[in-house]
Amino acid sequence: MPDTLHDGDALNLDVAASHMVTRIPRVRAEATVDSVLELLRGQVFQCADTIFVVDPQDRLLGIVRINDLFSDGTRLIQDIMVPEHEAVALGDDQEEIASLAIRLNMIAVPVVDWDQKLVGAVPPEALFRILRDEHMEDLQRFAGIAAHDDGPDAALDAPLFNRFSRRLPWLVFGLLASSLITVVMVGFEHTLSSNVSVAFFVPALVYIAGAIGTQAVSVSVRGLSVGEVDIGALLRDELIIGSAIGTALGSLAGLAVMIFFGDVILAVAVGLAVLAGGTVSAVVGFGLPWVFKRFGSDPALGSGPICTIIQDVTSLFIYFALVSLLVL
Amino acid sequence: MPDTLHDGDALNLDVAASHMVTRIPRVRAEATVDSVLELLRGQVFQCADTIFVVDPQDRLLGIVRINDLFSDGTRLIQDIMVPEHEAVALGDDQEEIASLAIRLNMIAVPVVDWDQKLVGAVPPEALFRILRDEHMEDLQRFAGIAAHDDGPDAALDAPLFNRFSRRLPWLVFGLLASSLITVVMVGFEHTLSSNVSVAFFVPALVYIAGAIGTQAVSVSVRGLSVGEVDIGALLRDELIIGSAIGTALGSLAGLAVMIFFGDVILAVAVGLAVLAGGTVSAVVGFGLPWVFKRFGSDPALGSGPICTIIQDVTSLFIYFALVSLLVL
Known part of the structure; x- marks a missing residue:
């Protein structure tokens, strides 16, 4: 029998089955600590950090941290065990394993089959790798880089063409989406040509809206990773x-425009555009990751071109509309 | 004697001393496995996942994973131990603890004092928290949000004003820095007023340069987290x-401008600006995190306003210079 059901590195199945080990200590609740220590002797385990307490049908009753096993030898396992039935299923995603481990402060996560029978455990070594992979993957997703088939660590050493082709798709999509911004600009050609200085503040406006939106995305992704949060209150x-x-x-920007350009209308338009664009960006940046999650995608995708383009288009539209309105 | 030297949550000292526990199993290399198991019985440990092998002066000789302790009882500890002397010092940053644990596949990291004497260990529970905190902090830093004093988990529940004030500083800095972009725009006022359609592509150019730069920052931060990488080759x-x-x-953008605007000069300028701006953004985005690291700052700061402003200013300068040059 193989030690792990699958070789996680080769297959890159990010599920519990590919991360778990099966040679784990299983004991009965009625046993004494001393008898368990005797039982464990001479056996080779892949994860002895946690002792798993099972019933005669091999269903999980609780766990005992190895720390607690070297205590009073006459005590019964059921008296020192954490009656903790939560486990992951064979097909659960590695993200769920990590969040369960963090939430329940477990260093080895039990894995059960469709019949709730204990089949193995994800050991701390694998949990470390999972946590680190999730970290690295988030950094990639935030930047719109497609995942490498062999996981994030392989990504750095991949051939140049592979690294190029994992980065191109989102950028091409972003380029296409950014034509929407160009459409907004063309739509206000009249405003631009009647006062070319209106164009001066376009890049700064786009920058500020994007920066506020990125912060909101990060708050949102963090909120989603925590698990049970009240989305209404956070929104x-x-x-x-x-x-x-x-x-x-907006006040700062308007003041600066007033001081350096002496144009009240432009100052008010820039100030209000920063205010309105910033508010919209915050809400869009916060909301999109939840929408992505809702439709089964990765929340971190919310930081990609879709979010940026919505923010840019909204900010510029508000800006040009204000300028046109105020100048008239 | 306290269990931990400091309460990490209260003091938020992100160093080894505040994460370690001191009640850990210490054994001699000459002992047999059986005698060690007898020795451990009846004791209460905070981290029994790893047995630490020390010499009479309490200096670390090696470690034994608990998995390997339930093996042949007549074997000597020195025959089954991993002669692994690497440890962290009391004042080492939590980032170093995590990277050592990942690199050596350790689930408990020994902590030594100035005299190389074993004083404690960072248990797997703490390592999990560290890995997760580093993850959440990176998401924040990427978005330019200042850290919360009580760690990233406290950040979500912080009072509104605290959350507001941790987000404002980078944005104000970004707003000030973005005046540089406005200066570039003003500098090319003549180019803009002679052909207002030049302005149409400004937001898209800024967007694309930023997107390419963000990818480069992410690759760079990942490279730095791996540890020993050849920066020259990666650059x-x-x-x-x-x-x-x-x-x-650039080809795609130039082609699109050609098709929809029928302006060869504008098409060539936009295409070349995307090419040049993209290359510069990639190099700047990749290089800045290394510069930040070099000066003792966090590499993820490289994704902040400084990077974006350099990219925006460069891209726009190249674009306007090309337009001015080609139109003349």
Whole structure:
């Protein structure tokens, strides 16, 4: 019988079955600590950090940390075990394994089959790799880089063409999407040609909207990773924080335009565009990861071109509309 | 004697001393497995996943995974131990603890004092928290959000004003820095007013340069987290990949401008600006995190406003210079 059901590195199945080991200590609840220690002697385990307590049908009753096994030898396992039935299924994604481990402070996560029978455990070594992989994958997704088939660590040493082709798709999509921004600009050609200085503030506006949006995406992705959070409350908070930030930066930007360009209308338009664009960006940046998650995609995709383009288009539209309105 | 030297949550000292536990199994190399198991019985440990082998002066000789302790009882500890002297010092940063654990596949990291004497170990539970905190902190830093004093998990529940004020500083800095982009735009006022359609492509150019740069930052931060990587080779790769991406996207953008606007000069200028801006963004995005690391800062700061502004200013300068040159 193989030690692991699959070789995770070769198959890159990011599920519990590919991360688990099967040679783990299984004991009965009625046994004494001393008898368990005797039982474990002479056996070779792949994960002895946690002792798994099972019933005669091999169903998980609880776990005992090895730390607690070297205690009073006459005590019964059932008296020192954590009656913790939560486990992952064979097909559960590695993200779920990591979040269960973190939530319950477990260093080895039991794996059960469709019949709730204990089949193995994901050892701490594998949990470390999972946590690190998730970290590296998030960094990639945030930057719009497609995942490498062999996991994030292989990505750095991949052949040049592979690295090139994992980065190109999102950029091409972004380029196509950014034609929408160009459409907005063309739509306000009249405003631009009647006062070319309106164009001066376009890149800075786009930059600020994007920066506020990126912060909101990061808050959102973090919120989703924590698990049970009240999305309504967080969204309301984000609206408040976004408009507060928009007000602060908008006042600053308007003041700067007033001082350096002496144009009241332009100053008001820039200030209000930063305020409105910032608020919209915060809400969009916060909301999109939840939408992605809802449709079964990765929340970190919310930081990609879709979010940026929505923010850019909204900010510029507000800006040009304000300028056109105020100049008229 | 306290269990931990410091309460890490309260003090938020992200160093080994605040994460370690001190009640750990210490054994001699000459002992047999059986005698060690007898010795451990009846004791309460905070981290029994790893047995630490020390000499009479308490200096670390090696470690034994608990998995290997339930093997042949007549064998000597020195025959089954991993003669692994690497440890962290009391003042080492939590990032170093995590990278050592990952590199050596250790699930408990020994901590030694100035005299190389074993004083404790960072248990797997703490390593999990560290890995997760580093993950969440990276997401924050990538987005330019200042760290919360009580760690990233506290950040979500912080009062609104705290969340607002941790996000504002980088944005204000970004707003100030973005005035540089405005200066570039003002500098090419003549080019803009002689052909207002030049302005149409400014937001898309800024977007693409930023997207390529963000990917490069992510590759760079990942490279730095791996540890020993040849920066020269990676930088050369990034130059090749960046110019390949720039060529692909530049051709696409130029073609689109040609088709929809029928302006050859504008098409060539946009295409070349995407090519040049993309290459510069890739190199800057890749290089800045190394510069930050070199000066003792966090590499993920490389994704902040400084990087974006350099990329935006360069791309726009190249674009306007090309337009001015080609139109003349």
